[in-house]
Amino acid sequence: MTKYGYARVSTTDQDLTIQVDALRAAECEVIRQEKVSGASRVGRDELRTLMDFLREGDTLVVTRIDRLARSIGDLQDIVRELRERGVGLQATEQPIDTQTAAGKAFLDMLGVFAEFETNLRRERQAEGIAKAKAKGVYKGRKPSIDADRVKALKAEGLGGSEIAKRLGIGRASVYRALDK
Structure with a gap:
């Protein structure tokens, strides 16, 4: 019955300190951390290590659910894998505890909103690029090959x-x- 913490930020210039401190306060015995996009599970070696290491009765703790997954598909896959192995999931900043009915329901709702937010961000970015191209401002990155x-x-x-x-x-x- 060990608590394992997972902290993640999307870019190398972001800081993990606040998440790590919150996970320590939640009494996590081991904390894995990484600086990589959460858009998919690809390249998230620390998460994979944790998932491989967790045993029945353990709990995976994150500060917020979007630190674990940014798409509902990935979140559902992670939660399904944890559930099949008898591992709980908790979030320090959200009322998520997969060992309760309310916690499970809240987790599902947050997953939907996290994916919605990601999709909105992509749409806004595409709109901005289209506007910039129309104005002749955006021309893509400069060629790296002479x-x-x-x-x-x-x-x-x-x-x-x-x-x-x-x-x-x-x-x-x-x-x-x-x-x-």
């Missing part, structure tokens, strides 16, 4: 693999630059 240099090396008789090796880029990038 197409003229690629063409010059090709003119010297070098093949795609050698050009890629010299410039430290992929062969596909060489051929894309040559097609332009």
